[in-house]
Amino acid sequence: MAAYVLRRLALAVSVVLAMTLITFILGQVLPGDPARSAAGLNALPEQIEAARVRLGLDQPLFVQYLRYLSRLAQGDLGTSIFTHRPIVADLADNLPASLELVLVAMAMNVTVAIPLGIIAAVRGGAVDRVVRVAVLVGGGIPVFWLAIVSQLVFSVALGWFPLVGRLGDDVDPGTKVTGMLLVDTALHGRWDAWTSAVSHLILPASTLAFLFIAVGTRVTRASMRQVLREEYLTFARSKGVPERRVILRHAFRNALMPIVTIVGLQFGWMLSSTILVETVFGRPGIGSYAVTAVLQKDIFAVTAVVLVIATAFVVVNLLVDLAYLGLNPKIRLGSGTSG
Amino acid sequence: MGGNTGAAALAARLTASSLIFALAFAACGSSSSSQAAPAATAKDTLVIAENEPAQTLDPLQAGNSTVDELVLLMYSALVQYRPGESTPSNDLASSVDVSPDGLVYTFKLRTGATFHSGNPVTADDVKYTLDRIKRLNTGVASEIAPLAKSEVIDASTIKLTLSSPFAAFVPALSRIYILDSKLVEANKGSDDGQSWLAINDAGSGPYKLKSYEANVKAEFTRFDGYYGTPAKTANVIYKYIPEQATQRLALEKGDVDIAMDILVADYPALESNYSIVASDTNVQLYGYFNTAKGATADPKVRAAISYAYDYQTHVDSILHGYGTVAQGALPKSMACWTGDQTIPTYDLEKAKSLLADAGYGPGGKQLKLTVTSLTAIEEMDKAAQLLQAGLSQIGVQLDIKSVTFPQFVDLHKTIDSSPDIGLIYAFPSNPDPSAVLYINYHSRFIGNGYNWGNYKNPAVDKALEQAQALTDQSARCDLYAQVQKMIADDYVAINISNPKYVAVMSKYVSGYAYNAAHHQTVNAADISVGQ
Numbered sequence: 001m002a003a004y005v006l007r008r009l010a011l012a013v014s015v016v017l018a019m020t021l022i023t024f025i026l027g028q029v030l031p032g033d034p035a036r037s038a039a040g041l042n043a044l045p046e047q048i049e050a051a052r053v054r055l056g057l058d059q060p061l062f063v064q065y066l067r068y069l070s071r072l073a074q075g076d077l078g079t080s081i082f083t084h085r086p087i088v089a090d091l092a093d094n095l096p097a098s099l100e101l102v103l104v105a106m107a108m109n110v111t112v113a114i115p116l117g118i119i120a121a122v123r124g125g126a127v128d129r130v131v132r133v134a135v136l137v138g139g140g141i142p143v144f145w146l147a148i149v150s151q152l153v154f155s156v157a158l159g160w161f162p163l164v165g166r167l168g169d170d171v172d173p174g175t176k177v178t179g180m181l182l183v184d185t186a187l188h189g190r191w192d193a194w195t196s197a198v199s200h201l202i203l204p205a206s207t208l209a210f211l212f213i214a215v216g217t218r219v220t221r222a223s224m225r226q227v228l229r230e231e232y233l234t235f236a237r238s239k240g241v242p243e244r245r246v247i248l249r250h251a252f253r254n255a256l257m258p259i260v261t262i263v264g265l266q267f268g269w270m271l272s273s274t275i276l277v278e279t280v281f282g283r284p285g286i287g288s289y290a291v292t293a294v295l296q297k298d299i300f301a302v303t304a305v306v307l308v309i310a311t312a313f314v315v316v317n318l319l320v321d322l323a324y325l326g327l328n329p330k331i332r333l334g335s336g337t338s339g
Numbered sequence: 340m341g342g343n344t345g346a347a348a349l350a351a352r353l354t355a356s357s358l359i360f361a362l363a364f365a366a367c368g369s370s371s372s373s374q375a376a377p378a379a380t381a382k383d384t385l386v387i388a389e390n391e392p393a394q395t396l397d398p399l400q401a402g403n404s405t406v407d408e409l410v411l412l413m414y415s416a417l418v419q420y421r422p423g424e425s426t427p428s429n430d431l432a433s434s435v436d437v438s439p440d441g442l443v444y445t446f447k448l449r450t451g452a453t454f455h456s457g458n459p460v461t462a463d464d465v466k467y468t469l470d471r472i473k474r475l476n477t478g479v480a481s482e483i484a485p486l487a488k489s490e491v492i493d494a495s496t497i498k499l500t501l502s503s504p505f506a507a508f509v510p511a512l513s514r515i516y517i518l519d520s521k522l523v524e525a526n527k528g529s530d531d532g533q534s535w536l537a538i539n540d541a542g543s544g545p546y547k548l549k550s551y552e553a554n555v556k557a558e559f560t561r562f563d564g565y566y567g568t569p570a571k572t573a574n575v576i577y578k579y580i581p582e583q584a585t586q587r588l589a590l591e592k593g594d595v596d597i598a599m600d601i602l603v604a605d606y607p608a609l610e611s612n613y614s615i616v617a618s619d620t621n622v623q624l625y626g627y628f629n630t631a632k633g634a635t636a637d638p639k640v641r642a643a644i645s646y647a648y649d650y651q652t653h654v655d656s657i658l659h660g661y662g663t664v665a666q667g668a669l670p671k672s673m674a675c676w677t678g679d680q681t682i683p684t685y686d687l688e689k690a691k692s693l694l695a696d697a698g699y700g701p702g703g704k705q706l707k708l709t710v711t712s713l714t715a716i717e718e719m720d721k722a723a724q725l726l727q728a729g730l731s732q733i734g735v736q737l738d739i740k741s742v743t744f745p746q747f748v749d750l751h752k753t754i755d756s757s758p759d760i761g762l763i764y765a766f767p768s769n770p771d772p773s774a775v776l777y778i779n780y781h782s783r784f785i786g787n788g789y790n791w792g793n794y795k796n797p798a799v800d801k802a803l804e805q806a807q808a809l810t811d812q813s814a815r816c817d818l819y820a821q822v823q824k825m826i827a828d829d830y831v832a833i834n835i836s837n838p839k840y841v842a843v844m845s846k847y848v849s850g851y852a853y854n855a856a857h858h859q860t861v862n863a864a865d866i867s868v869g870q
Contacts, residue, residue, distance in 0.1 A: 033745070033748075033749050033752070036745070036748055036749070038477070039476075039477050044481065044484070044787060044788070045787045047476045047477060047480070047481075048787070050476060051477065079530075079534075082394045083394050083395055083537060083553070084394075084395055084397065084530065084533040084534055084537055085395075085534045085537050085538075086534065089534075090553075093552075093553055093554075094554070148582070148584050148585070151585060151588055152588065155588070155592065156588050156591060156592050163585065163588055163589050163592055163594055164578070164580050164585060164589060164594070165555065165556070165578070166555070169384075169386075169556075169576065279581045279582050280581075280582045280584075280585055281585070282555070282578065282579060282580040282581065282582070282585060283555070284552065284553070284554040284555045288554060288581065289554070292392075295743050295744075295745070296394075296745060297743075297745040
C-alpha cells in the first residue's frame with residue numbers, strides 16, 4: 001500500500017512540473033506582446049523596451065523558465081501585467097469564489113445523480129426510460145442558455161432568488177478567512193450573511209451542475225446495472241439480507257469505483273467550466289480572471305491560472321486514487337496491478 | 340426482484356429532501372434581497388451596471404474608460420470638462436498663465452481643497468503625481484509626453500515646463516488626476532504605489548471609495564469635505580455584470596438604475612418603461628488601409644474601396660439609427676472639422692471604374708484582401724460583412740479575420756504584418772483635434788502608436804507639428820483643415836460611422852449627461868435618483 005501511495009504522489013508531482021513547462025511554452029506561443037500590453041496603448045518604443053526589461057522578457061527562454069520555477073518554489077506566482085498586483089493576491093480574490101461554486105455544484109451533482117442512477121438501475125422499466133430521456137435532454141442543454149432562462153424564471157418572474165453577485169448589496173461579508181463566503185460567514189456566526197450567500201449560490205450552482213448530473217446519472221446507472229447482475233447479490237438475498245442493504249451495502253459499494261473516478265474528473269471539468277456561469281451571474285472567479293488574462297496577453301496570469309487548475313485537478317484525482325484504497329481491498333492489500 | 344421499494348424509496352427521499360432543503364434556504368435568503376419589480380432602488384444610492392471591470396483603481400491607467408469611470412468619482416484634476424463642454428474649466432487649478440513661447444505653464448491652485456484623508460491639496464501633490472507618471476512612463480504618460488519638468492514655486496503655485504510647445508497640453512491635463520502624495524508615499528511599497536492604488540483611494544473628488552471587490556463591484560460614498568458642489572446622491576455602486584442579457588434583467592428587476600451595455604435589439608422592448616438616452620460622441624469607426632504595402636498602397640484602390648461601402652445601411656441597420664455617417668478623418672462633432680474635403684459615398688459604378696483604373700476587376704487582375712475585426716465587437720463584425728458584400732459586387736474578394744486588441748496592436752508593429760484593412764475605433768481622450776489627427780496620422784506613430792494606416796505624408800506631418808505648437812485656435816483650425824483635406828485625398832481610411840453612446844436607465848434617474856471628454860463614464864455626482 002505504501003508503494004502505491006508513493007507512486008501516486010510521485011506521479012502527481014511530475015504531472016504538475018510538466019504542466020509548468022507546458023504552460024510556460026504556451027504563454028510564449030500566444031499571439032501578442034506582453035511588454036506592449038504592460039506599457040499601455042499609447043506607449044512609445046522606449047517605454048515598451050523598458051517594460052520588456054522590467055518584466056525580464058528580454059532574457060533567453062531558458063532563463064525565464066528557471067526564474068519562473070524558482071519564484072514558484074517560494075510561492076510567488078509573479079505580478080499580473082494587467083492588474084499590477086501579485087497574482088497570488090488576484091487568485092486569493094478569485095479562486096475561493098469559484099471553488100465555493102464548484103463545491104456546492106458538486107454536492108448537488110452527487111446528491112441528485114447518484115440516487116437517480118440507482119433508481120434507474122434498480123427499478124428498470126418505465127422509470128429507467130424516463131430517467132434516461134431526462135438525462136439525454138439535460139445533457140444537451142447549453143449551460144449559457146440554461147443560466148439566462150433560470151434567471152428569467154426564478155429571479156425575475158418568480159422573485160425566489162437574487163439575480164447576480166455573491167451577496168446582497170446591503171449585506172456586509174465580514175472579515176475574510178478562506179475567501180469562501182459560506183465558510184467565513186458561518187465561522188463568524190453571521191447567519192444573515194450566510195443565508196444571503198446561499199441564496200446567491202443556488203441558481204449558479206444548479207446551472208453548473210445540470211450537465212454534470214446528466215453524466216453522473218448515466219455512469220451510476222451503468223455501473224449499478226453491471227453490479228446488479230453479480231451472483232453474490234443473489235447469495236446475499238438468499239441469506240435473508242434486507243433488499244435495502246443488498247442494494248446499498250453490497251451493490252452500490254462495489255459500483256462506486258467508476259462513479260468516484262468520474263466525479264473526480266468532473267471536479268476539474270467543473271472548475272474549467274465556471275466561466276460561462278460566472279459571466280451570466282456576475283460572480284468573480286477563476287474563469288473570468290483567466291479569460292481577461294488571455295485577452296490581455298497577461299502571460300504571467302495565464303500561466304498561473306492554468307497551473308492552479310491543473311494542480312487542483314491533480315490533487316482531486318490523487319484523492320480519488322487514495323479513495324480506491326478504501327474501495328478496493330485488492331489495492332490496499334498490494335495484490336493486483338496499479339489499480 | 341422483490342423488495343425494490345426499500346432502496347428506491349430511500350433514494351427518492353434523498354432526492355426530495357435535498358431539493359426541499361435547497362428551496363427552504365432560498366426562501367430564507369431571498370427575503371433579504373427581494374424587490375417588487377421594477378421599483379426605484381433606495382433614493383440615496385445610484386446603482387450602475389457595467390460589463391467590463393477595471394483592471395485597477397490607479398489613475399495612472401485612466402486612459403482606459405473602465406478605470407476612468409471610477410477614478411472620475413474619486414479624484415480631481417487641474418482642469419476638467421463638464422458634460423457637453425468642449426473647453427475645459429478650472430477644477431483644482433484656479434488660473435493658468437502660459438509663457439509667450441508656449442513652453443512654460445504656471446498654474447495657481449484653488450485654496451481650501453482637501454483630499455479624502457484630510458491632507459490639503461498643494462503644489463507638492465501635483466509635482467508628486469507628475470513625477471510618478473514620468474517615472475513609470477506608462478498609461479497616461481503618453482498624454483503628457485512633452486512635459487519636461489515640474490517645479491513647486493509655493494504651496495499653491497506650480498510651474499510646468501515643456502520640451503516643445505503642445506497646444507493641447509491643458510486639455511490633456513483633464514486625464515491627469517492628482518494623488519494625495521503623503522498617503523501614496525506612505526504606501527508606495529516597491530512599485531511606486533501601483534499595487535496599493537490598485538484597490539485604494541488617494542483622491543480629492545466628490546466621492547470616496549467605500550469598498551471595492553475587484554470584478555464584482557465598487558462602492559462609493561459622498562465626500563462631505565469636497566471643495567466643489569456636493570454630489571447629489573449619497574452613494575454610488577458600480578456593479579459588474581458581464582452578460583448583457585443579465586444587465587437587462589437587472590434593470591427590469593429594479594436592481595440597477597443605469598445599464599451601460601444593453602443591446603440595441605433590446606431597446607424597443609424597454610422604450611416604454613425606461614429612458615433610452617442616446618448621445619453624440621467623438622468616437623469614430625475607421626477601416627484603416629495599409630497605405631505602405633500591397634494593393635492598398637495604391638490610392639486608386641483605396642478610393643475604389645471607399646466608394647464600395649454602404650454607409651447609410653451601416654447607420655440604419657447595424658447601428659439601428661443610433662449614429663451618423665462619418666464625415667472625414669476628424670469626427671464632425673469636434674472643433675476644426677472642415678466640410679472642404681472629399682467625402683466618399685456609396686457608389687458602386689464609381690468604385691468599379693476606379694478599380695479598373697488601378698488595373699483590377701473584370702479586365703485586369705483579381706483583387707483579394709483581408710480585413711481584421713475585433714473579436715466580439717458587434718458593430719465591427721457586421722461592418723466587415725457589409726464591406727465584404729460591397730466589395731464582392733465590384734469583384735474584390737475580402738477575407739475577414741477576427742483578432743483581439745493585443746493581436747491587432749501586434750500585427751501593426753511592422754508594415755509587412757499589418758493587415759490590408761483594419762477596423763478600429765478612435766476614442767479621443769479629450770476634445771482637441773490633435774487627439775485624433777496628430778495621434779492617428781503623424782508618421783512617428785507608425786508601428787508604435789495609433790497610426791494604423793502606416794501613413795507617411797511629410798506635408799501632413801509638418802502641418803500637424805505646426806498645429807501642435809500654435810496656441811491661436813483659428814490658426815490651428817486652418818492647419819487642421821488642410822490636414823483633413825490631404826488625408827481625404829489620400830483615402831487613408833474608410834471613415835465609417837460616429838456611433839452614439841447609449842445608456843438605458845430607469846425613469847427615476849435625472850441629471851445624466853454624456854461627457855465626450857470621458858467616454859463611457861457616468862457623471863454620477865450630478866445624478867439624483869427618486870420620484
